[in-house]
Amino acid sequence: MAETNTLSVPDSRTKRSISGYTKRFIRKGTMLNLLYLPALILFIVFIFYPFLKGIQISFTNWNGYNQDYKWVGFRNYARLANDPDIGKIIRNTVIYGVGSSIFQNIIGLLYALYLNMNIRIRGLVRTIIYLPVIISSLIMGYIWYFFFQYQGGAINDILLLFQDKPVNLLGDPNINVWIITFVNTYQYLGIAMVLFLAGLQTIPKDYYEAATIDGAGPFSRFAHVTWPLLAPAFTVSMVLNLIGGLKLFDVIAALTNSGPGYASASLSTLIYLLYFGREDAGYAATVGILMFVMISAVSMISLIFLRRREVSA
Amino acid sequence: MKLSGKKLTVIPSLAICLVHILPFYILVTTSFKAMDDLSSKWIMPGYLYLDNFINAWEHARLATAFKNNIIVALVAITFIVILGSIAAYPLSRRQTRWNKFVYMLFVSALIVPPLTSLVPLYKFVVDLGGMNRYWGIILLHVTFHLPMTIFLYTGFIGTIPRELDESAMIDGAGQFGLFYRIILPLLMPITATVIILHGVSIWNDFQFSLFFLQKPELRTVTVALSSFFAEDSNMIGWVAAGSFMGALPMTVLYLFLQRYFITGLSAGAVKG
Incomplete structure (x- = not known):
């Protein structure tokens, strides 16, 4: 040095x-x-x-306010393992993380490929797709609430043309988790798009020319040139969106407030509800540890796994 | 590509724009619609009606909320830039084993979601007396945005040639003078990135502000809107108008400084 x-x-x-x-x-x-x-x-x-x-x-039964609390050993962890809701909440968290990440990357990649072509009003398209990224996700959640709400929601207005009764989209646990995933995807796919677009612009043109001379069609050019060289952008975008999705809080708070019951809760909103709603601080801290382990494990594994398929351009 | 082919791409381009702008269209129709107008949200009201905006502004106390947002964001960003840039200088220029360890500590904090330690953090801030105080929330914003800031600045200072340091040293600059007069002026581009990246995130923050600013007169825009929504969720026009106003400042900034926003926000991503 x-x-x-x-x-x-x-x-x-x-x-x-x-x-x-x-x-x-x-x-x-x-x-x-x-x-x-x-x-x-x-x-x-x-x-x-x-x-x-x-x-x-996490090893105490502290309620969050009292000065005195007892050591309870691993009781909170045992409780976590037997919590009837936790399986569903972990599943939701994974859907918010992995689900949004997959959708964001697929749609972001398609948009990037489209914008990388010689097209009209490219600047406008990019501006509009990226716009939600800079808006508060809580507000974004409210904006979509006007679509999905039960009484007078924009989606139900359309559904009512075909049926008599509106559908309680946000109250149905089988649907609302996917609505939340959709809103998160819509809001942040602009990040994936911009990352892929930057990645595409670093690929030298002569690679494509060489591939064309070797007789490669558009699909084989994509599979053998574009896709491998986009790997670094893909890694970043995947990990970033994964972590963002696993931490999801604002959109859930805006659209369903974790309900009905805990049906659409994520680990983030569960921690909040346990601490401020049920004064169950010891247990909330335990869920916090679980979330930490989950997010670090997922980001480590995906980094190692995705780095392996990177090639240097 | 043929000229006619390029012209035709305006159709898919417009279709994409239309799909993505749809939520904002619904936001506009909802916020300008009178309370007794029960027509569908898809229909633009044929009259000018601003009561929703007036009611939302007063009931959600948006004037106070905007003031709080500006204070918190400005002070926090100032500290983030100052503390982050000075911290990155020794971490980048003096890579001793200890400093490498300190750098690793900061970077490892990037993967810890603040919410995982909500319980102890909340108790700690309450004990310190930082609840419902500007300094409490500002301190937290600064702390949790510093790791990324240090990461960006350290990487950037690493790209500044050391020869520059050496020639300044020969001219008699001390270590601190060197940083202040030579390095600091060169940090402008990355500082712009840091300001945009963290400015957007602090301005839009909901989680931290929700926990640590619960008094009505200290609420930031997102917290004000959420408590407003909880109380008046049937006044959907008010909520829409409130959301409209809440989203407006960032949107306008974005439309004017778009290039900086996109490069700034993705710089954090590329290097993260």
């Missing part, structure tokens, strides 16, 4: 009247590390410490 010679120039103003230790400290450039001290303190106090504290709370 070059740091020893670049930073060994002594500062003449501070040279005098300080102890030898401090002098060495300054000369080595260790002083410079003071610059990240504020950030490090904030990190330790508000991220690292609460994280450890969360592990501790």
Whole structure:
């Protein structure tokens, strides 16, 4: 490392009247590390410490308010394993994460391929598809609420042309989970699109020409040139959307408020409901640990798995 | 591609736009429709009716909410930029084993969703007296956005040639002077990215603000809208008008600074 010679120039103003230790400290450039001290303190106090504290709370029956609580060992974890709702909530979380991610990537890729062609009003198309990304997902949820609501919803207005009764779309657990996935997909597919578009623009034109000379048709060009070279963009987009979906909170709060019951809850909204709704802080902390393990595992596995098929362009 | 072929692409292009703009169309019809007008949301009202906007503005206390949003976002972004850029400088230029470890710590925080430690964090902020205070929410926004900021700045400083440092040193600049006079001015492009990336996320934040700003006079726009929706969910026109106004500032900014938004937001993605 070059740091020893670049930073060994002594500062003449501070040279005098300080102890030898401090002098060495300054000369080595260790002083410079003071610059990240504020950030490090904030990190330790508000991220690292609460994280450890969360592990501790998960072994107690704390209600979130009282000063006294008891150690309960692994009881919260046993409860988690036997919770009749947890299977469904994990399933929902996976649908929100994996489901939206798959849809976002497929549609985002198609749009990127389309926009990469020589088409009309390309700028307008890109602007409009990307627009929801910058809007609050809570507001986006409300906007779609006007579509899916029971009384006077835009979708039901159409359904009523064909049948007598409106459908309670947001109240049906078999439908609302997919509506939430759809809204999340709609909002963030612009990110996948932009990532793929950037990826497409890095592929040299002569690769396609070479493939065409070798007799490759459009599909084989896509399979053998485009697809492998898009792998880095695909990795980023997949992991990003996965994590975003697994953490989903705002859209659920706007559309169904996790209901009916816990039917459309994700782990995020469950933690919120347990803590603020049921004053079950110990158990909420346990669910937090589960969510942490799940998200880190998913992002690690998908990174390793997806990196394997990357080739360098 | 033939000229006629290119002209024809206007049809799929417009179709895509139409599908994606549909929710905003419904938002507009709903927010401009009078309460006693029971026609379908698909139908644009043929009259000008602004009561929804007036009611939403007053009942959701949007004036206060916007003020809170601006204060929180501006102060938080200022601290994020300052603390992030100065922290990245030693992490990028002095890669000792210890500093590499510190950098790894920051980056590892990128995968921890804040909500997993909601319980201890909430208790901790309550104990500190940061509940329903600007500084409480600002501190949290700053902390949870710093890892990404440090990540972006460290990568960017790494691309600035070290020869620049050395020649400045020869000219007599100290380490801190070097950072302030040579490195800092070069950080403008990445600073724009950081401001947009985190500005959008803080402006639109709902989770943190919901937990830590519960007093009506401190609510930010999203929290104000959500409590408004909980109380007046049958006044759908009001909710629509409120959502309309809530989404407007970011949308206008986006339409004017679109290029910066798209590159800024995807820079975070590409490097994340």
